Amino acid sequence: xxxxTINTSEIDKKTKELHERALDGxxxxxxxxxxxxxxCTKTMADLGANVIKIEPPVDGDPARRMPPFxxxxxxxxxxxxxxxxxxxxxxxxLDPEKPEGKQIFLELAKTADILVEDLPPGDMERMGLGxxxxxxxxxxxxxxxxxxxxxxxxYRDYKGRALNMSHASGQAYLLPLLSPHADRPPVKVxxxxxxxxxxxxAVVAVLAALYWKGISGLGQHIDMSxxxxxxxxxxxxxVTYANDEVVMTRTGNKTRMPGxxxxxxxxxIVVITPxxxxxxxxxTLIGNPAWSKEPCCRDREARxxxxxxxxxxxxxWTIQHTKEEIFRKGQALSCPVSxxxxxxxxxxxxxxKVRGFFAExxxxxxxxxxxxxxxxRFSESPWRFERxxxxxxxxxxxxxxxxxxxxxxxxxxxxxxxxx
Amino acid sequence: MKPGPLEGVRLTExxxxxxxxxxxxxxxFLGAEIIKVESRMRLxxxxxxxxxxxxxxxxxxxSEVFNNLNLNKxxxxxxxxxxxxIDLAKKVAGLSDVVMENMRPGVxxxxxxxxxxxxEIKPDLIYLSSSACGQEGPEREYVGYAPTFAALGGVSxxxxxxxxxxxxxxxxxxxxxxxxxxxxxLAALVQKQRTGRGQYIDMASQESIAxxxxxxxxxxxxxxxxxTRKGNKGYRIAPHNCYRCSGEDKWISIAVATDQEWEGxxxxxxxxDLIMDKxxxxxxxxxxxxxxxxxxxxxxxxxxxxxxxxTRLQTAGVAAMPTLSSEGLFKDPHVxxxxxxxxxxxxxxxxxxxxxxxxxxxxxxxxxxxxxxxLGEHNEYVFGELLGxxxxxxxxxxxxxxxx
Numbered sequence: 001x002x003x004x005t006i007n008t009s010e011i012d013k014k015t016k017e018l019h020e021r022a023l024d025g026x027x028x029x030x031x032x033x034x035x036x037x038x039x040c041t042k043t044m045a046d047l048g049a050n051v052i053k054i055e056p057p058v059d060g061d062p063a064r065r066m067p068p069f070x071x072x073x074x075x076x077x078x079x080x081x082x083x084x085x086x087x088x089x090x091x092x093x094l095d096p097e098k099p100e101g102k103q104i105f106l107e108l109a110k111t112a113d114i115l116v117e118d119l120p121p122g123d124m125e126r127m128g129l130g131x132x133x134x135x136x137x138x139x140x141x142x143x144x145x146x147x148x149x150x151x152x153x154x155y156r157d158y159k160g161r162a163l164n165m166s167h168a169s170g171q172a173y174l175l176p177l178l179s180p181h182a183d184r185p186p187v188k189v190x191x192x193x194x195x196x197x198x199x200x201x202a203v204v205a206v207l208a209a210l211y212w213k214g215i216s217g218l219g220q221h222i223d224m225s226x227x228x229x230x231x232x233x234x235x236x237x238x239v240t241y242a243n244d245e246v247v248m249t250r251t252g253n254k255t256r257m258p259g260x261x262x263x264x265x266x267x268x269i270v271v272i273t274p275x276x277x278x279x280x281x282x283x284t285l286i287g288n289p290a291w292s293k294e295p296c297c298r299d300r301e302a303r304x305x306x307x308x309x310x311x312x313x314x315x316x317w318t319i320q321h322t323k324e325e326i327f328r329k330g331q332a333l334s335c336p337v338s339x340x341x342x343x344x345x346x347x348x349x350x351x352x353k354v355r356g357f358f359a360e361x362x363x364x365x366x367x368x369x370x371x372x373x374x375x376x377r378f379s380e381s382p383w384r385f386e387r388x389x390x391x392x393x394x395x396x397x398x399x400x401x402x403x404x405x406x407x408x409x410x411x412x413x414x415x416x417x418x419x420x
Numbered sequence: 421m422k423p424g425p426l427e428g429v430r431l432t433e434x435x436x437x438x439x440x441x442x443x444x445x446x447x448x449f450l451g452a453e454i455i456k457v458e459s460r461m462r463l464x465x466x467x468x469x470x471x472x473x474x475x476x477x478x479x480x481x482x483s484e485v486f487n488n489l490n491l492n493k494x495x496x497x498x499x500x501x502x503x504x505x506i507d508l509a510k511k512v513a514g515l516s517d518v519v520m521e522n523m524r525p526g527v528x529x530x531x532x533x534x535x536x537x538x539x540e541i542k543p544d545l546i547y548l549s550s551s552a553c554g555q556e557g558p559e560r561e562y563v564g565y566a567p568t569f570a571a572l573g574g575v576s577x578x579x580x581x582x583x584x585x586x587x588x589x590x591x592x593x594x595x596x597x598x599x600x601x602x603x604x605x606l607a608a609l610v611q612k613q614r615t616g617r618g619q620y621i622d623m624a625s626q627e628s629i630a631x632x633x634x635x636x637x638x639x640x641x642x643x644x645x646x647x648t649r650k651g652n653k654g655y656r657i658a659p660h661n662c663y664r665c666s667g668e669d670k671w672i673s674i675a676v677a678t679d680q681e682w683e684g685x686x687x688x689x690x691x692x693d694l695i696m697d698k699x700x701x702x703x704x705x706x707x708x709x710x711x712x713x714x715x716x717x718x719x720x721x722x723x724x725x726x727x728x729x730x731t732r733l734q735t736a737g738v739a740a741m742p743t744l745s746s747e748g749l750f751k752d753p754h755v756x757x758x759x760x761x762x763x764x765x766x767x768x769x770x771x772x773x774x775x776x777x778x779x780x781x782x783x784x785x786x787x788x789x790x791x792x793x794x795l796g797e798h799n800e801y802v803f804g805e806l807l808g809x810x811x812x813x814x815x816x817x818x819x820x821x822x823x824x
Contacts, residue, residue, distance in 0.1 A: 023610065163662075209781060346630055
């Protein structure tokens with residue numbers, strides 16, 4: 001009896017160790033460049049998955065040539081974008097266009113759970129690495145294909161950079177709202193967000209497929225278009241014409257709430273008050289001015305009709321106060337208000353610090369630096385820094401040698417041939 | 421039809437607005453059974469109005485916004501101010517693999533529906549709380565909606581033109597938070613499948629936006645640079661902008677990254693002279709002289725139709741796409757071919773266009789099976805079939821405003 005008890009607890013301990021994080025032991029191959037695909041697999045690496053990133057020999061992922069760089073000096077091992085997107089992954093170099101490279105790719109795919117690839121439609125098939133080829137050697141493999149416009153349809157072979165995707169998906173036109181002027185071109189969403197978004201949408205389908213694999217033992221092929229990923233994330237705005245023949249214009253319509261982005265003494269604040277008590281809180285914040293008792297503020301409808309005039313009055317107050325003051329005092333009254341935060345504001349946020357949103361990590365070329373972690377705190381799957389973003393081909397020896405059993409001399413030959 | 425990958429998973433949600441409902445809607449697309457706990461006394465505002473369009477709906481079942489964000493779900497009504505309402509909520513949660521809520525931090529525990537209580541009933545429960553700023557820290561009780569999440573997450577600050585204020589964002593920002601929550605719940609489901617253990621997930625909308633500008637934050641870490649607004653500009657590449665076409669408010673985005681693409685653009689413009697032009701010879705030159713370049717391109721595009729330009733430029737290997745509005749999306753031949761817009765029959769609204777799930781899974785398709793639930797439409801199914809209550813009992817609780 002006693003022995004049995006010990007055994008059980010040891011098994012429990014072992015299970016716990018084996019699955020300390022949600023995706024511990026899940027094997028992911030990434031054959032992607034820039035942002036969307038790498039962000040998809042980064043999310044999984046942060047949850048414990050073993051992600052092997054496959055880069056083209058010599059040049060590597062083009063993200064290595066994207067900013068930021070320390071002192072703005074480009075260096076393939078110092079890109080902040082590459083560092084952020086590839087922390088916690090292993091990296092190898094491989095050219096699957098070459099026969100030996102293809103062979104190695106197949107060997108890796110044979111034991112993987114997930115492959116995320118972002119090549120133009122048809123390229124994987126051309127190399128003999130299409131979904132059917134891979135399924136033939138590993139029926140449990142999940143293949144996620146991320147492309148600008150999907151694997152079918154008239155635009156399937158079109159090029160689409162993040163800028164184009166932001167415009168072709170309706171993002172630029174439908175978000176941001178409200179644009180100050182309609183005479184200037186619609187503008188993309190800032191930073192590389194239009195490229196991160198599809199990576200995030202992809203994770204959901206991949207993890208659902210992984211769950212199903214846990215039941216059935218089978219993998220599958222997932223086709224995801226970046227355009228559709230972006231459309232899906234403004235699904236309400238996107239159907240306004242289809243249902244009501246309303247073409248939402250980026251300067252907004254007349255029946256909106258007062259508030260939005262307003263200037264204050266040292267920047268801008270954002271306020272939105274859909275509920276009556278929130279509007280009242282905003283009025284309390286600004287000292288219940290006489291105009292707030294006027295008919296123009298009577299109810300949501302009246303306020304919407306007078307939104308511009310009310311905003312002018314609101315600005316008279318906001319412009320005299322700081323964003324910090326408006327934020328703290330407004331929130332103390334349960335008014336949904338916030339400052340428009342810059343990267344500096346975020347890095348200095350006490351809230352984010354207390355929540356452990358940033359981690360101090362070390363990278364062989366970048367030294368010690370702070371990086372953002374993840375948006376969710378899992379009680380049973382904590383974010384952890386395992387390894388810095390891989391140097392180009394850093395894990396070649398470990399993966400090709402130790403895992404696949406290639407000899408040192410063989411690897412040398414493959415290197416000379418430009419395979420790895 | 422084949423079942424979805426999450427067939428057999430049950431989720432109960434105590435969420436409203438957009439960030440909560442769309443998170444579980446995604447899992448519903450993938451085959452999970454979603455039970456939405458609502459109350460007539462405190463309606464989800466998306467049943468009443470649309471923040472983005474300002475449209476007001478005549479009754480709780482008339483909202484196409486609610487329909488688009490709550491497809492495939494089941495709805496029950498419970499008065500969470502009544503102790504028996506809480507008891508029933510616990511019972512429903514006890515039959516679920518996952519619970520999600522997006523009330524203000526502290527409210528669920530106060531109602532007696534916190535993680536600690538529910539895990540007593542269901543030890544392997546996965547429980548996700550979504551909030552503006554998270555469940556801990558000095559700002560934990562701060563309230564917000566999509567526009568403030570965009571501002572707190574730093575996206576608002578970097579969107580727009582150099583000489584514009586930060587940009588405002590509406591509900592669409594919530595769907596980033598929602599997708600993050602969906603991915604988190606799925607990761608926990610995978611972990612539970614492998615270990616038998618559930619867990620608690622604390623997700624902050626602010627952070628779900630901030631993680632999408634990781635590189636912008638690292639520019640500050642590395643260079644103390646505070647990135648601001650840059651319009652449609654690219655990094656060291658040009659042309660990279662949006663240009664006016666013929667017609668009212670019609671535009672095309674063009675992004676040129678390589679010399680080959682630049683040559684393709686020049687030939688399409690019938691301006692081979694520009695290829696040899698010193699001002700635009702190398703990528704750096706084009707970047708440096710982009711205003712001049714934008715002028716030249718604008719003059720070429722302004723009297724031409726956007727789609728015609730797209731076809732010609734794409735044929736020449738140049739990344740060019742028109743800027744699509746809600747009308748443009750609906751009429752676009754590719755979007756149509758891919759079946760992005762889908763018409764759903766809704767008992768109160770009639771035929772309603774919604775957006776299809778954004779992925780095609782070969783073995784376990786994501787799908788839309790039915791319209792969003794009418795308020796309390798599934799009271800009988802959940803209380804009767806799942807909890808085994810008699811119709812007399814259900815009736816009585818309705819009269820006593822417990823099921824309400």
